[in-house]
Amino acid sequence: MSFVETSLIQLEDVHFGYGDRPVLExxxxxxxxxxxxxxxxxxxxxxxxxxxxIGGQYRANSGRVLFDATDIGQxxxxxxxxxxxxxxMLFQFGALFTDMTVFDNVAFPLREHTRLPExxxxxxxxxxxxxxxxxxxxxxLPSQISGGMARRVALARAMVLDPELMMYDEPFAGLDxxxxxxxxxxxxxxxxTLGLTSIVVSHDLEETFHIADQVIILANGRIxxxxxxxxxxxxxxxxxKQFVSAAPDGPVRFHYPAPDADxxxxxxxxxxxxx
Amino acid sequence: MxxxxxxxxxAVRIWLADVGHATALFVRLMLLGPxxxxxxxxxxxxxxxxxxxxxxxxxxxxxxxxxxxxxxGYNTLQRFGSASALGLLVALSLVRELGPVVSALLFAGxxxxxxxxxxxxMKAGEQLSAMEMMAIDPVARVLAPRFWAGVLxxxxxxxxxxxVGILGGWLVGVVMIGVDAGSFWGQMQAGVDVWSDVGxxxxxxxxxxxxxxxxxxxxxxxxxxxxxxxxxxxxxxxVMASLTVLALDFVLTALMFKL
Numbered sequence: 261m262s263f264v265e266t267s268l269i270q271l272e273d274v275h276f277g278y279g280d281r282p283v284l285e286x287x288x289x290x291x292x293x294x295x296x297x298x299x300x301x302x303x304x305x306x307x308x309x310x311x312x313x314i315g316g317q318y319r320a321n322s323g324r325v326l327f328d329a330t331d332i333g334q335x336x337x338x339x340x341x342x343x344x345x346x347x348x349m350l351f352q353f354g355a356l357f358t359d360m361t362v363f364d365n366v367a368f369p370l371r372e373h374t375r376l377p378e379x380x381x382x383x384x385x386x387x388x389x390x391x392x393x394x395x396x397x398x399x400x401l402p403s404q405i406s407g408g409m410a411r412r413v414a415l416a417r418a419m420v421l422d423p424e425l426m427m428y429d430e431p432f433a434g435l436d437x438x439x440x441x442x443x444x445x446x447x448x449x450x451x452x453t454l455g456l457t458s459i460v461v462s463h464d465l466e467e468t469f470h471i472a473d474q475v476i477i478l479a480n481g482r483i484x485x486x487x488x489x490x491x492x493x494x495x496x497x498x499x500x501k502q503f504v505s506a507a508p509d510g511p512v513r514f515h516y517p518a519p520d521a522d523x524x525x526x527x528x529x530x531x532x533x534x535x
Numbered sequence: 536m537x538x539x540x541x542x543x544x545x546a547v548r549i550w551l552a553d554v555g556h557a558t559a560l561f562v563r564l565m566l567l568g569p570x571x572x573x574x575x576x577x578x579x580x581x582x583x584x585x586x587x588x589x590x591x592x593x594x595x596x597x598x599x600x601x602x603x604x605x606x607x608g609y610n611t612l613q614r615f616g617s618a619s620a621l622g623l624l625v626a627l628s629l630v631r632e633l634g635p636v637v638s639a640l641l642f643a644g645x646x647x648x649x650x651x652x653x654x655x656x657m658k659a660g661e662q663l664s665a666m667e668m669m670a671i672d673p674v675a676r677v678l679a680p681r682f683w684a685g686v687l688x689x690x691x692x693x694x695x696x697x698x699v700g701i702l703g704g705w706l707v708g709v710v711m712i713g714v715d716a717g718s719f720w721g722q723m724q725a726g727v728d729v730w731s732d733v734g735x736x737x738x739x740x741x742x743x744x745x746x747x748x749x750x751x752x753x754x755x756x757x758x759x760x761x762x763x764x765x766x767x768x769x770x771x772x773x774v775m776a777s778l779t780v781l782a783l784d785f786v787l788t789a790l791m792f793k794l
Contacts, residue, residue: 315668317668342670347668351661351665355664358660372669372676373670
């Protein structure tokens with residue numbers, strides 16, 4: 261079986277921009293089934309945009325976004341919702357419903373999409389909460405739990421309908437080392453035990469390289485590198501090297517484009533003459 | 536010169552697109568009515584929430600408006616020797632105008648702002664986005680129950696406002712000033728028509744309920760997902776809802792009570 265046939269997600273020459281600002285300029289990538297794929301790159305590089313394109317929340321200006329061979333961008337609302345039921349997404353800060361308890365948050369998709377009796381809903385929710393270690397926190401409100409716990413609750417909620425694809429938007433941002441390790445292990449474990457396909461958008465090199473099967477680095481709206489963690493780590497590409505070694509200087513600039521500093525500070529006028 | 540035309544054209548296009556989006560959302564909310572009846576529990580919870588929010592302010596305001604109406608009305612009526620018509624004056628003023636309008640303004644200020652802020656913050660916290668990704672339509676699940684709850688709760692609040700106002704008028708007119716209780720209630724009973732007065736007042740409250748709930752929800756739904764965005768949206772809810780209610784009141788009054 262070829263690699264193409266086993267990929268769950270495929271982006272083909274995708275262009276996307278917010279207004280006049282291009283974010284993705286011809287991105288093509290494949291996410292193999294059953295693997296953990298890490299999507300990395302500098303902030304504002306379009307990683308979250310890729311997740312939103314896969315989820316159908318944004319539509320590409322050109323190019324195709326295929327989910328299990330279906331072009332997500334062409335789907336009408338009902339068909340899109342059918343596809344989304346096969347996806348789970350973990351938002352950066354959990355996006356829990358603040359007026360509901362942990363239990364009700366996790367039960368929400370079940371109650372909306374199924375007619376399961378409440379006894380069964382309870383069992384499923386408690387099982388999912390057990391998987392993320394928060395069965396005991398079921399009666400707490402989102403305001404009463406920590407950021408790391410909120411993210412685990414959101415993970416349980418995203419998994420409650422047993423999706424085929426899990427998307428994680430910066431699951432490690434702002435976590436302490438213990439929660440970070442736990443979150444990373446959970447992502448890997450869930451992927452392997454439930455036979456999921458996972459996409460992890462992250463900045464955290466160590467943890468992400470540790471759990472990923474494939475790493476894709478996005479920079480300046482294009483794919484800068486793609487391969488196993490080891491391949492990416494040993495890449496000779498200056499941009500990838502800068503990213504992997506966290507160097508401030510390199511192809512990715514530290515400074516946002518600005519006029520010359522000596523003109524801005526009045527040391528030199530625009531005509532070149534010193535004032 | 537062309538630049539001016541281009542700018543005007545662009546502004547008109549943006550405005551038209553905005554009107555189009557608003558209309559589409561309004562139509563969707565109206566069409567979601569039957570779905571809301573099927574899941575009436577969601578609407579009931581919101582009615583309880585919105586009604587409770589506004590009940591105290593509506594009752595207290597109604598009482599004071601009734602007090603003032605009785606004082607001012609008595610002052611004017613007794614000059615013409617028709618102080619006995621005080622009950623009729625108070626009841627008609629409240630049922631036809633002040634009940635629907637003032638309760639709608641208070642509803643916009645109290646419940647409308649909280650709706651806008653709630654939806655705006657849900658948007659800012661990516662809760663609406665998360666719902667979409669769970670294949671649940673936020674318009675159907677979050678907006679529609681709130682919209683219909685607002686529409687249903689507004690006539691009740693208007694009725695409470697008018698009833699409490701009439702009691703206030705009675706307290707000041709009959710108990711304090713000493714207008715004859717028999718003529719106060721008798722003239723009211725004879726002069727207030729169930730269909731043309733109470734019925735038209737009821738229609739006004741329904742229209743205002745639609746207006747205020749829709750404006751509040753749309754402002755929240757379209758708010759920029761930042762603290763300033765939500766603050767601006769909340770302010771816009773009060774300003775737009777109040778002005779729209781007053782303008783609609785004029786139109787409805789002109790249509791209902793032909794001179």
